[in-house]
Amino acid sequence: MAKRIEASNVSSYYGSFKAIDSVSMVVEPKTITALIGPSGCGKSTFLRSINRMHEVLPNARIEGSLTIDEQNIYDPDVDVTAVRRLIGMVFQRPNPFPTMSIYENVVAGLKLNGVKKKSLLDDAAEQSLRSANLWNEVKDRLSRPGAGLSGGQQQRLCIARTIAVEPQVVLMDEPCSALDPISTLAIEDLMFKLKDRFTIIIVTHNMQQAARVSDKTGFFSIDKTGDPGRLIEYDDTQKIFSNPTEKKTEDYITGRFG
Amino acid sequence: MGDNPSGSDNATAGDLGVTGRHARGAGTGVAPGSYEEPPFGGGGALPKKTRFGMEAGFRGLSVAAGAMVLVIIVAIAVFLISKAVPALSANTENFLTYKSWFPNETEPKFGIAVLAFGTVLTSIIALLVAVPIALGIALFLSHYAPKRLATPLGFVIDLLAAVPSVVFGLWGRDVFMEPVRNFSAWLNEYFSWIPIFGGDGPFGRSVLLGSLVLAIMVLPIVTSLSREVFMQTPGMNEEAALALGATKWEMVRTAVLPYGKPGVIAAVMLGLGRALGETIALALTLGVVFNISFNIIENGGNSIAANIANSFGEANETGRGALIASGLVLFAITLVVNMAARAIIYRRREFRDSAA
Numbered sequence: 149m150a151k152r153i154e155a156s157n158v159s160s161y162y163g164s165f166k167a168i169d170s171v172s173m174v175v176e177p178k179t180i181t182a183l184i185g186p187s188g189c190g191k192s193t194f195l196r197s198i199n200r201m202h203e204v205l206p207n208a209r210i211e212g213s214l215t216i217d218e219q220n221i222y223d224p225d226v227d228v229t230a231v232r233r234l235i236g237m238v239f240q241r242p243n244p245f246p247t248m249s250i251y252e253n254v255v256a257g258l259k260l261n262g263v264k265k266k267s268l269l270d271d272a273a274e275q276s277l278r279s280a281n282l283w284n285e286v287k288d289r290l291s292r293p294g295a296g297l298s299g300g301q302q303q304r305l306c307i308a309r310t311i312a313v314e315p316q317v318v319l320m321d322e323p324c325s326a327l328d329p330i331s332t333l334a335i336e337d338l339m340f341k342l343k344d345r346f347t348i349i350i351v352t353h354n355m356q357q358a359a360r361v362s363d364k365t366g367f368f369s370i371d372k373t374g375d376p377g378r379l380i381e382y383d384d385t386q387k388i389f390s391n392p393t394e395k396k397t398e399d400y401i402t403g404r405f406g
Numbered sequence: 407m408g409d410n411p412s413g414s415d416n417a418t419a420g421d422l423g424v425t426g427r428h429a430r431g432a433g434t435g436v437a438p439g440s441y442e443e444p445p446f447g448g449g450g451a452l453p454k455k456t457r458f459g460m461e462a463g464f465r466g467l468s469v470a471a472g473a474m475v476l477v478i479i480v481a482i483a484v485f486l487i488s489k490a491v492p493a494l495s496a497n498t499e500n501f502l503t504y505k506s507w508f509p510n511e512t513e514p515k516f517g518i519a520v521l522a523f524g525t526v527l528t529s530i531i532a533l534l535v536a537v538p539i540a541l542g543i544a545l546f547l548s549h550y551a552p553k554r555l556a557t558p559l560g561f562v563i564d565l566l567a568a569v570p571s572v573v574f575g576l577w578g579r580d581v582f583m584e585p586v587r588n589f590s591a592w593l594n595e596y597f598s599w600i601p602i603f604g605g606d607g608p609f610g611r612s613v614l615l616g617s618l619v620l621a622i623m624v625l626p627i628v629t630s631l632s633r634e635v636f637m638q639t640p641g642m643n644e645e646a647a648l649a650l651g652a653t654k655w656e657m658v659r660t661a662v663l664p665y666g667k668p669g670v671i672a673a674v675m676l677g678l679g680r681a682l683g684e685t686i687a688l689a690l691t692l693g694v695v696f697n698i699s700f701n702i703i704e705n706g707g708n709s710i711a712a713n714i715a716n717s718f719g720e721a722n723e724t725g726r727g728a729l730i731a732s733g734l735v736l737f738a739i740t741l742v743v744n745m746a747a748r749a750i751i752y753r754r755r756e757f758r759d760s761a762a
Contacts, residue, residue: 199649201645201648201649204645204648229651229652229653230651232648232649232650232651233650233651236649236650237649239642239645239646239649241642243640243642243643243645243646244646245643245646245647245660245661245664245665246640246643246665247664247665247667248664256647256650256660257650257651260647260650260651260652260656260660261651306646309646309650310649310650313650313651
């Protein structure tokens with residue numbers, strides 16, 4: 149049950165600093181959308197605005213509208229924790245809870261949702277770990293610390309933890325930037341598999357990765373440091389990488405940026 | 407706390423490894439007899455390692471410093487035991503069970519039971535009161551209060567730790583006793599069916615007063631250490647919890663409290679150590695009565711350290727020995743408490759080490 153995300157004229161601020169300026173895009177269900185662009189151009193800020201993680205930082209706020217299946221994510225009456233359950237997030241660096249075992253990590257979100265029954269938790273843990281292509285590697289050591297796994301396994305554990313709560317949308321903020329190529333490939337395979345069930349939006353610095361995995365690509369850029377980031381071009385991935393409309397996009401993807 | 411042993415193990419192991427490699431490198435790298443003297447810094451043979459330098463000097467210093475701890479502990483133990491044993495053998499009653507303290511008589515009679523009981527009771531009540539409040543303050547300072555408020559408030563709490571215990575004792579005796587007496591009378595009126603609040607008075611200089619003063623004294627230690635630990639929670643773990651749909655309190659429960667648990671235990675144990683050893687504040691606030699009673703509001707209560715302070719002046723040779731023996735018991739109690747704390751911390755060690 150993936151859902152559709154629609155952003156119109158979203159601007160995000162840190163205090164008085166405007167990090168992104170009027171971004172509009174529509175993300176269709178069960179697709180992978182890649183956000184690319186140079187560092188500091190607001191890709192991650194935009195991503196964090198989608199599940200309201202942006203406002204966790206002090207003085208952070210957004211303008212414009214973001215909806216999930218026509219429902220306003222930023223409606224003052226909406227429960228922010230419900231939004232985050234609906235729109236899961238995987239972070240740049242693997243961040244399993246250091247005090248928890250592999251099993252406890254996977255079911256952490258379910259426990260927060262009040263699921264207590266052992267059989268339900270066990271099933272969910274196995275399914276999520278299988279979905280995250282991690283089950284075979286960890287099934288014999290579920291009670292070992294999650295932080296004892298390798299970086300790539302930890303990241304898949306974090307993905308398992310995210311999908312265990314059955315979100316509609318999964319946001320990934322450079323999920324492979326701390327991983328080696330083999331682990332990266334494992335995560336990319338996983339994304340294809342998850343696409344059947346979830347809407348995925350991924351921020352990446354790796355253009356080959358964007359070209360490989362995504363259906364649509366959005367290119368963000370800034371004019372100079374201190375300016376807000378803008379969405380320069382948003383189109384089918386194939387078009388962006390073969391025949392972009394904007395000169396800036398072409399410069400960036402061919403490596404002639406700046 | 408728990409990290410120290412493994413840390414120093416690693417350091418030694420690494421150190422040996424380096425030296426070993428140097429030795430091997432020099433052995434294989436230098437063609438024997440090619441050079442009379444190895445040239446310094448140039449091509450050819452590797453320079454020989456210095457035999458006596460800063461490296462050896464610092465190692466010697468740190469080994470000496472480490473050894474000194476052992477020497478001091480042994481010296482203290484020898485002193486305590488050598489003074490305590492004659493008094494203990496002169497004792498005509500069972501030291502562990504006798505419930506009075508008359509070591510200065512010609513037939514010395516004294517027992518530790520009442521004092522040990524009072525020490526543990528006041529400390530436990532003090533911690534029961536102080537720890538929840540301290541954790542609340544620590545969490546407020548680390549995760550809820552705006553920065554402008556948290557910094558000065560944290561400073562004020564640290565200031566509380568700087569107040570000398572004799573000041574707390576005098577304040578407890580002259581100022582705080584009145585409200586505690588009224589509160590005790592109120593408790594006695596409505597809750598006298600609970601044994602700890604029973605009795606017919608007089609109230610005031612009671613275990614409750616001593617414990618509350620102790621609670622105020624251990625509050626700053628527990629608070630500031632816990633706050634430090636809570637603030638060290640990795641931001642990415644807090645974000646992970648929030649992104650799973652946790653409310654702020656759930657985030658604290660999922661990410662902050664488990665992460666801080668060993669540190670909090672250490673903080674509580676330090677607080678307990680202070681409470682167990684506290685002398686003058688209890689000597690001034692407790693009623694100094696020799697009996698074992700769970701009644702906490704009637705005048706009474708005593709503790710090992712307070713008893714030492716109160717009776718050392720008028721003690722004879724055997725009396726002093728008896729007091730030192732009681733000090734030995736206090737030492738044993740704190741040792742047990744500390745070991746229990748370590749055991750708790752070590753149990754989850756695997757998790758903490760892999761996290762670091």
